[in-house]
Amino acid sequence: MLLQDLIDRNQSEWNQYQYHDFIKDLASSKLKLEAFKHYLIQDYIFLKNVGKLYALAIYKSKDIDDLTFFSLGLQNLLQEELAHHIKYCSEQGISEDELKKAEEEISTIAYTRYLLDIANSYSVNEILISLAPCIVGYYGMAEKIGKDISYNPRVEAYKNWIDIYKGKTYKEAVQEYTDFINEKIADIELESKEGERFLKIFRTAIKCEIGFFEQSYGKFHGQGFCLIRKIFG
Amino acid sequence: MLLQDLIDRNQSEWNQYQYHDFIKDLASSKLKLEAFKHYLIQDYIFLKNVGKLYALAIYKSKDIDDLTFFSLGLQNLLQEELAHHIKYCSEQGISEDELKKAEEEISTIAYTRYLLDIANSYSVNEILISLAPCIVGYYGMAEKIGKDISYNPRVEAYKNWIDIYKGKTYKEAVQEYTDFINEKIADIELESKEGERFLKIFRTAIKCEIGFFEQSYGKFHGQGFCLIRKIFG
Amino acid sequence: MLLQDLIDRNQSEWNQYQYHDFIKDLASSKLKLEAFKHYLIQDYIFLKNVGKLYALAIYKSKDIDDLTFFSLGLQNLLQEELAHHIKYCSEQGISEDELKKAEEEISTIAYTRYLLDIANSYSVNEILISLAPCIVGYYGMAEKIGKDISYNPRVEAYKNWIDIYKGKTYKEAVQEYTDFINEKIADIELESKEGERFLKIFRTAIKCEIGFFEQSYGKFHGQGFCLIRKIFG
Amino acid sequence: MLLQDLIDRNQSEWNQYQYHDFIKDLASSKLKLEAFKHYLIQDYIFLKNVGKLYALAIYKSKDIDDLTFFSLGLQNLLQEELAHHIKYCSEQGISEDELKKAEEEISTIAYTRYLLDIANSYSVNEILISLAPCIVGYYGMAEKIGKDISYNPRVEAYKNWIDIYKGKTYKEAVQEYTDFINEKIADIELESKEGERFLKIFRTAIKCEIGFFEQSYGKFHGQGFCLIRKIFG
Numbered sequence: 026m027l028l029q030d031l032i033d034r035n036q037s038e039w040n041q042y043q044y045h046d047f048i049k050d051l052a053s054s055k056l057k058l059e060a061f062k063h064y065l066i067q068d069y070i071f072l073k074n075v076g077k078l079y080a081l082a083i084y085k086s087k088d089i090d091d092l093t094f095f096s097l098g099l100q101n102l103l104q105e106e107l108a109h110h111i112k113y114c115s116e117q118g119i120s121e122d123e124l125k126k127a128e129e130e131i132s133t134i135a136y137t138r139y140l141l142d143i144a145n146s147y148s149v150n151e152i153l154i155s156l157a158p159c160i161v162g163y164y165g166m167a168e169k170i171g172k173d174i175s176y177n178p179r180v181e182a183y184k185n186w187i188d189i190y191k192g193k194t195y196k197e198a199v200q201e202y203t204d205f206i207n208e209k210i211a212d213i214e215l216e217s218k219e220g221e222r223f224l225k226i227f228r229t230a231i232k233c234e235i236g237f238f239e240q241s242y243g244k245f246h247g248q249g250f251c252l253i254r255k256i257f258g
Numbered sequence: 259m260l261l262q263d264l265i266d267r268n269q270s271e272w273n274q275y276q277y278h279d280f281i282k283d284l285a286s287s288k289l290k291l292e293a294f295k296h297y298l299i300q301d302y303i304f305l306k307n308v309g310k311l312y313a314l315a316i317y318k319s320k321d322i323d324d325l326t327f328f329s330l331g332l333q334n335l336l337q338e339e340l341a342h343h344i345k346y347c348s349e350q351g352i353s354e355d356e357l358k359k360a361e362e363e364i365s366t367i368a369y370t371r372y373l374l375d376i377a378n379s380y381s382v383n384e385i386l387i388s389l390a391p392c393i394v395g396y397y398g399m400a401e402k403i404g405k406d407i408s409y410n411p412r413v414e415a416y417k418n419w420i421d422i423y424k425g426k427t428y429k430e431a432v433q434e435y436t437d438f439i440n441e442k443i444a445d446i447e448l449e450s451k452e453g454e455r456f457l458k459i460f461r462t463a464i465k466c467e468i469g470f471f472e473q474s475y476g477k478f479h480g481q482g483f484c485l486i487r488k489i490f491g
Numbered sequence: 492m493l494l495q496d497l498i499d500r501n502q503s504e505w506n507q508y509q510y511h512d513f514i515k516d517l518a519s520s521k522l523k524l525e526a527f528k529h530y531l532i533q534d535y536i537f538l539k540n541v542g543k544l545y546a547l548a549i550y551k552s553k554d555i556d557d558l559t560f561f562s563l564g565l566q567n568l569l570q571e572e573l574a575h576h577i578k579y580c581s582e583q584g585i586s587e588d589e590l591k592k593a594e595e596e597i598s599t600i601a602y603t604r605y606l607l608d609i610a611n612s613y614s615v616n617e618i619l620i621s622l623a624p625c626i627v628g629y630y631g632m633a634e635k636i637g638k639d640i641s642y643n644p645r646v647e648a649y650k651n652w653i654d655i656y657k658g659k660t661y662k663e664a665v666q667e668y669t670d671f672i673n674e675k676i677a678d679i680e681l682e683s684k685e686g687e688r689f690l691k692i693f694r695t696a697i698k699c700e701i702g703f704f705e706q707s708y709g710k711f712h713g714q715g716f717c718l719i720r721k722i723f724g
Numbered sequence: 725m726l727l728q729d730l731i732d733r734n735q736s737e738w739n740q741y742q743y744h745d746f747i748k749d750l751a752s753s754k755l756k757l758e759a760f761k762h763y764l765i766q767d768y769i770f771l772k773n774v775g776k777l778y779a780l781a782i783y784k785s786k787d788i789d790d791l792t793f794f795s796l797g798l799q800n801l802l803q804e805e806l807a808h809h810i811k812y813c814s815e816q817g818i819s820e821d822e823l824k825k826a827e828e829e830i831s832t833i834a835y836t837r838y839l840l841d842i843a844n845s846y847s848v849n850e851i852l853i854s855l856a857p858c859i860v861g862y863y864g865m866a867e868k869i870g871k872d873i874s875y876n877p878r879v880e881a882y883k884n885w886i887d888i889y890k891g892k893t894y895k896e897a898v899q900e901y902t903d904f905i906n907e908k909i910a911d912i913e914l915e916s917k918e919g920e921r922f923l924k925i926f927r928t929a930i931k932c933e934i935g936f937f938e939q940s941y942g943k944f945h946g947q948g949f950c951l952i953r954k955i956f957g
Contacts, residue, residue: 319543
């Protein structure tokens, strides 16, 4: 099997994720800035937990290739991505202190702790698959913007955000991740017990991505999370 | 510090939990049966994960008292509570097969995986505190029903559910849990680093409880979780 | 593959384990009582850690069959085996207090922590395989005593110890364990990456068993562990 | 309490470690090269497991200071220390392939898996303490060489090895580690439950260090591990 098979088998959920209103409104510059800022803050919490996910993957690594892949991933996350995210947030008027003090909301808890439970319960392959909807999905959305998703880069902040995921560096990182995972799962049958487990993990992670967009979108665009947001937000 | 201090310091969240519409409508028999069944199914998934929580607590146990407490807890959960839950669900027309095949919804994922992350990251004390809102809170709600919460036991299923948490067996189990935790945290200052950590864990677990009720209530009583329920439900 | 394949592929280590002088001298009643008592004390520490192993297996269980198997195993260990071990030790003049205060020696640390690392890093199959040399091996030794291993049941304590592993209850438990594992690994090729991992885990666990006998035997029968015993004993 | 208290309370074990024949013979150039090579190979396995320890510490990190400390530690280990160790081994005629294929011996298993179990079971403080005998102890031995321990740098390889631990870079790293740990445990009483746990972890780790030297020394200098080495070596 290939990573693409996991997308194909979850086409409906995948499209709900890739064409979520949060992304469509971001691309068309209709997204409320409050919703975007809310997303950025929760995403900071998400990124820190991806650091923990990589750490557990290092513990679970059984050869030097895995160890190198995940430790470079961790290093890049801590030194590049998180630093960039903090700087970008500061440009949007969100201080680092605000990021650190922010309370996790329910979809953030669900997504991050789901990933960590996978990492604690399973092995390297499952970890790679659980994070794939995030890594590959953001590239997929960026690719669609300007094609399937109408693009109006009126808001500078949104344009800059999109440009990162459209950029060469991100594209190469996604390709590397995809190659790494594809080599590992090449011999596993989609119809096997392992294949079914991979499908379930992948689908749940897609749902968590949708829940993550929904959390910020619904809160400021009047849909969903009506009561829950009073508690968790 | 005592367990009661954690409740007192989170009074607002605690009341949102204890007087949630789900509970008030359950007590007054106004709760839609679909909402209740939905709750029962998600609660089955929750209970299975509490089994995993106890298992991790056994791994983290450092003396024979902890080991005994958690292994009796696990045994009771697997042999009594889960069996009772399956039987009770069957009486409401939910088959065991349906329970097993049910998909986890987002608040269920958030709550269960939050507990498991606490159990993996921390020690026995934090595990005990993370589960306390559930164990002590259900007793608290049962106590309020008929007093602060108006009671109309028109629906047999609801009455039976409430009777369990009002019963002597549950009351004794709650007392035992409270005593066990109080002895462990007696020497810890509320204002210490540890105390702050306990407060945060306790508050987050209360929020997860609210999210758990909200998930089933909002879905069938027209509030909250509007979009998200299309994905996770 | 079958569990027996793992034995066949590690025949040399397996025989070093099964025909270790500790066992031969135990069967012929030549074993020094100090060596046996030393073994019993370290075995108490080992059994407690098997409890932790079962607990982690419960956390890693992904279906109700695994959950049931490991939780019954844990329950049996805590309520039957440990209780019996404590009673048996007391008959040999070792108090429960002495058991609790005993310091772990190096082979005990190696064996128990190796098992726990397997349980933390891997899944249910690897856990089952890591414990198989202990469970199946003790039956194997008991079977050999009186046949390949000369038997002189002069010392009552040794006879009683041997009788347990020769008994019907233990035989049935071993058969159940073997059946459970064989069903799980039936579809896995010995020559696969997974198969190689299983072989390595199984071989290391056999070595740990040898190290465990060696630790008690060498200390009192004048061989091995000369210096190390001054530190760890 | 301070880290130094842990050393003071385990003075006897600490001296057995610091003045072990392995170190005295290394300093006086009397150590057999086979013993040293054997040590280097097992130390490679040890270092890889320290990488896993750091990874688990990252997962357990609860603030940005911990996260930074352990991720820099991991990065330094993987990119500097391991690379240097491989290069140094190659200069002694041990190929990287040989390092990778080497089988773990019993004291290596005991030490590494003990550390990983501490990391899995406990929190950041316990992890720091479990590794302290290694980090601080190597500096302590280097300091003693030429003073309390007679020094004859006849063998170039031994001199180079000692120079690293005598060097400014290592000294600064040890100071940083000590400061980091001292700040964390400053408020903890030595006579408390936590203090007792720290003492026990520290003492066991010292014993594991002794066992580690013993393993290589006894094998080639005719003492200890007589039988066990036939199995594990």
